[in-house]
Amino acid sequence: KLMTDTVKSVLITAGASGIGRVIAEAFLAQGHQVHVCDISAEAIAELRAEQPLITSTLGDVSLRDQVDQLFVEFKGLYGQLDILVNNVGIAGPTAALEDIDPDDWDHTINVDLNSLFYVSRQAAPLLKTSKGCMINMASNAALFGFPLRSAYAAAKWATIGLTKTWAMELGPFGVRVNALCPGSVSGPRIERVIAKDAEQRGVSEEAIRDVYQRQNSLRVFVEAEEIAQTILFLCSSAGRNISGQAIPIDGHTEGLSNWLE
């Protein structure tokens, strides 16, 4: 029987907009109970206006006390957790090693890496009880060196390290842990990244967009919906023996540094 046949409680970090929202709506469309946490009150208000069945907590998952509060609220609402999607992630600084502001570095590591620990340590006992699933959002930047994006690359490589480690720790309890490695996803975020990159390198946004697309064999940007559908698959019984994997959804990235050539 597919896990998606029974109603599951799903928690998605940074779920009020972007890829997280698409994931939230995909679970909702399958009839699941969906709770999102997001730092943006505006994004939560927009989501709730359109999807009143999705519950939410306003909070910053890089802050431990706010994560604790998230779990108080989540447990009060649902009691159990079947699926955790650690989706939060910011692009961080685009700068050469010696030009990175250490405060930007710390902030990026807090949001992209430490949040993963804060949220997952609270989720682990609940996932053991439900024999649930954890999905961690990495990136194709977790598979290659990524010039000018040190903090992001560091956090995303660490995400795969944690995914494999926690798959081993939680696997004997029936909990599966996987990471996804999307390539550039169509949408406003990639447009912001392209704009910053173009500014940093002093070239046009079109040139950067072209380079990003030429970095993968299929010459594409991916759609958030493809990520959501992969998560549904991984959390279904069809994925019941898939754990500890870092799964690219990226048109086959060939490298992230060919802009240098």
Ligand code: NAD
């Ligand atoms: P996004 O920039 O669109 O942000 C999504 C949401 O995150 C926003 O609603 C924002 O308010 C929330 N958020 C930011 N900081 C937060 C915090 N500290 N606590 C709680 N919420 C916070 O992001 P996205 O493009 O949807 O990316 C989602 C995930 O996918 C990230 O982990 C990202 O690294 C990864 N990813 C994205 C791409 C891409 O091209 N967009 C590619 C590969 C991987």
